[in-house]
Amino acid sequence: MIISTKGRYALRIMAALAAREKCASLRELAEEQEIPYKYAEAIVSLLVKAGLVESTRGKNGGYALTRAPECYTLSEVLRQTETSLAATDCTGRKEQDCPRAATCPSLPVWRALDETVDDFLSRHTLADLMQKP
């Protein structure tokens, strides 16, 4: 599996944010999306650190998107939540580790697969995950 529950939660939270006008508290969002509140906290914190979402602290605070939904690619959101989007360890976390890399005949194939996936995720945006009217 490439895309974890965490990543899909992140996208759902962002899509829910997009559907609102003002900033929304995580309490509401988590409830609406049926995502465990404390888990949602951990996820949103990643998005804030990455600048994908902005936060307002204190009472009446909450979160809001910083751009229009169609300006977030799935790729850039998921890069924040997934340990690796690579299809194999060979092109992901353990990329450096493999002594075969220089001559491995499979490696170019896995790189091509990664590129195929990343193309897909770069061509789709948050807007594609929103409820159509």
Added chain:
Amino acid sequence: MIISTKGRYALRIMAALAAREKCASLRELAEEQEIPYKYAEAIVSLLVKAGLVESTRGKNGGYALTRAPECYTLSEVLRQTETSLAATDCTGRKEQDCPRAATCPSLPVWRALDETVDDFLSRHTLADLMQKP
């Protein structure tokens, strides 16, 4: 990660088989490919059960491919080793579990991603993973 070490081992074993004329013992293959012998056993057993590889028991026994390398798609080999080739749980193991499925705006996107990946894996074969002369 979509493709596990187990899957890549399977492909390497099959590619090594393809590079030989007669049937080869797993002892040799595992050593050549630097794959733990006992793990290789478990993997080859899956391939035999699926009819991708044929085995000869007893002394001088071993394994051999049943087709030419270009006639094995990566997709059909990996289906034997991977729990799921789906990019998300939503379209994989837990496909049945999600009560949102009927109206989920994300689901079609994940299905399209799965199709993109499967297209890729169906267009590439064992021959693409072999050392070019």
Added chain:
DNA sequence: TATAATTCCTATCGAATTGATAGGAATTTC
């Protein structure tokens, strides 16, 4: 017929990752 080489079968293990939980500090509005 004994032996060696091999495939086949079942069971288990340790490490890593993931999804989730808990408690409380810091901040802001009213």
Added chain:
DNA sequence: GAAATTCCTATCAATTCGATAGGAATTATA
């Protein structure tokens, strides 16, 4: 000052994955 909220750190339980172990069944050959 109270309430609502974001922020921070630590921990946990289940699952999966890569790997290991022991031995039974089968076959060629000396």
